[in-house]
Amino acid sequence: MTEPQSTPLTSNWRAIAVFDIDGVVRDVSGSYRRAIADTVEYFTQSAYRPSSVEIDQLKSEGLWNNDWQASQELIYRYFEAQGQGRSQISLNYDTLVDFFNSRYRGSNPDNWTGYICNEPLLLKPSYLENLTGGGILWGFFSGATRDEALYALSGRLGLVAPLLIAMEDAPGKPNPTGLLAAVEQLEQKHKIDNKLPVIYVGDTVADIYTAENAKTQHPQRNWIGVGILPPHVQETAQRRDGYEKNLQNAGAKIVLSNVELLTPEAIQELINLNC
Numbered sequence: 001m002t003e004p005q006s007t008p009l010t011s012n013w014r015a016i017a018v019f020d021i022d023g024v025v026r027d028v029s030g031s032y033r034r035a036i037a038d039t040v041e042y043f044t045q046s047a048y049r050p051s052s053v054e055i056d057q058l059k060s061e062g063l064w065n066n067d068w069q070a071s072q073e074l075i076y077r078y079f080e081a082q083g084q085g086r087s088q089i090s091l092n093y094d095t096l097v098d099f100f101n102s103r104y105r106g107s108n109p110d111n112w113t114g115y116i117c118n119e120p121l122l123l124k125p126s127y128l129e130n131l132t133g134g135g136i137l138w139g140f141f142s143g144a145t146r147d148e149a150l151y152a153l154s155g156r157l158g159l160v161a162p163l164l165i166a167m168e169d170a171p172g173k174p175n176p177t178g179l180l181a182a183v184e185q186l187e188q189k190h191k192i193d194n195k196l197p198v199i200y201v202g203d204t205v206a207d208i209y210t211a212e213n214a215k216t217q218h219p220q221r222n223w224i225g226v227g228i229l230p231p232h233v234q235e236t237a238q239r240r241d242g243y244e245k246n247l248q249n250a251g252a253k254i255v256l257s258n259v260e261l262l263t264p265e266a267i268q269e270l271i272n273l274n275c
Contacts, residue, residue, distance in 0.1 A: 013190065014135040015197045015267055018182045020228075021142040023203030024259050026152045027122055029232035031115035032067050035104040039071040040078070042099055043091060048078045052232055053239070060246045062205040065143045065173040068097050105148075116151060122231070125157055127260045134264025137186050139163030141170075141178045141200070141210075163189070174209035176217060197222035197271045201259060203230045208250035224270050227252035228259050 022028045033055055041049040050058075055070070064070040072093060079089050106114035131138050139162065142149045146166035153159045163185055170178030183198055198221065200211040211225030227247030234240050234257060244255045253270055256262060 012135060013137050013192060013196060014264075015137070015199060015271060016183055016186055017131060017136050017138045017199045017201060017262070017267065018179055019138065019140050019259070020200075020202035020204075020207050021140055021144055021149050021152060023122075023230035024201055024228045025121065025123055025140075026119040026156070027231045028119060029230060031104060031119050033232070034115055035100050036067055036071045036074070038103045039096060039100045040074045043071075043075045043096060044078050048074075050074050056233065056243065059204050059206070062174055062209050062250065065204060065206040066167075068093070068100055069172075071100060072096055112151070116148065119152065119156075120231075121152070121156055123157075123259050125159070128159075131264060134267075136264050136267055137190060137192075137196070139165075139182045139186050141165040141182045143167055143172055173204075173206040174213055176210050176214035179210050179214050180217070195221045197224065197274075199224045199226055199262075199267060199270065201226045201228060201262060203228045205246055205250040208247055208252045212251045222271065222274060224274055225250070225252045226262060226270070227255035229255060229257050 019025060022032055029052065033052060036055055037049050037051075054074075058064050058070055058074060064073060072091065075091060075096075076086050076089060080086065102114070104114050104116055105112045106117075128138060140149065140153065142164070144167060146164065146168055149164055149166050150162075153162045153164065163182060165178040165182045165185075170181055179198075179200055186192070187196075198211075198214070200207065200214070200223070202208060202210070202225070208225040208227060211223050215221075215223040227244070227250075229240060229243060233243040247255050253274060254266075
């Protein structure tokens with residue numbers, strides 16, 4: 001399936017939806033987050049393996065969208081709790097990244113066999129087709145590397161040349177540069193000169209902060225942050241409710257249990273409520 005063409009299936013484009021990938025398009029609880037735990041455990045000599053809840057707590061700070069940096073931060077905090085200063089901790093970042101990638105991608109860089117190969121998808125191509133039919137332009141802004149993002153978008157979903165702003169293309173979230181770039185590229189491709197409302201869809205506090213920061217930079221436009229609950233936080237009501245509250249406190253206008261609930265009709269209702 002290709003991305004939206006220059007001529008919409010409806011008379012006019014109504015909005016732009018930009019999606020995060022991890023936790024929205026694919027379930028990364030057994031891949032990226034497992035690789036974080038593996039990495040922290042390895043570099044603390046098996047003394048500490050962070051739980052899923054502890055990783056979520058770190059992510060809720062809104063600063064640790066990059067999972068390599070999140071792993072590094074958890075390692076630093078473990079040793080600080082043991083009374084060591086960061087300057088005393090011998091931790092090579094490049095070595096950490098290599099180890100993380102050996103778990104997430106696998107040991108062979110040319111033939112991935114790691115955790116990435118087993119990520120459940122959270123949406124179907126027909127969902128994106130329905131957005132196009134409803135007059136919603138769409139693209140992706142992810143903190144994942146480009147090849148890892150395309151593994152899901154092109155390799156798994158079958159999207160042909162999807163509009164993607166990846167790690168290599170912009171500063172990390174919550175810096176809104178990547179979101180702004182995705183919107184600009186969609187406007188240029190489809191020759192849109194009016195300021196359509198923009199919905200940014202993500203599963204972390206950093207994602208919602210990104211939409212809020214875009215709003216701060218361009219207040220004349222309608223920016224709407226939509227939160228998605230990743231599958232791993234929906235196992236208990238207490239955890240789900242806490243995660244939902246964090247997204248709402250960050251500025252999410254609505255929080256959904258699955259991205260496919262964000263239909264063209266739901267998008268129009270959000271726009272009407274946030275004019």
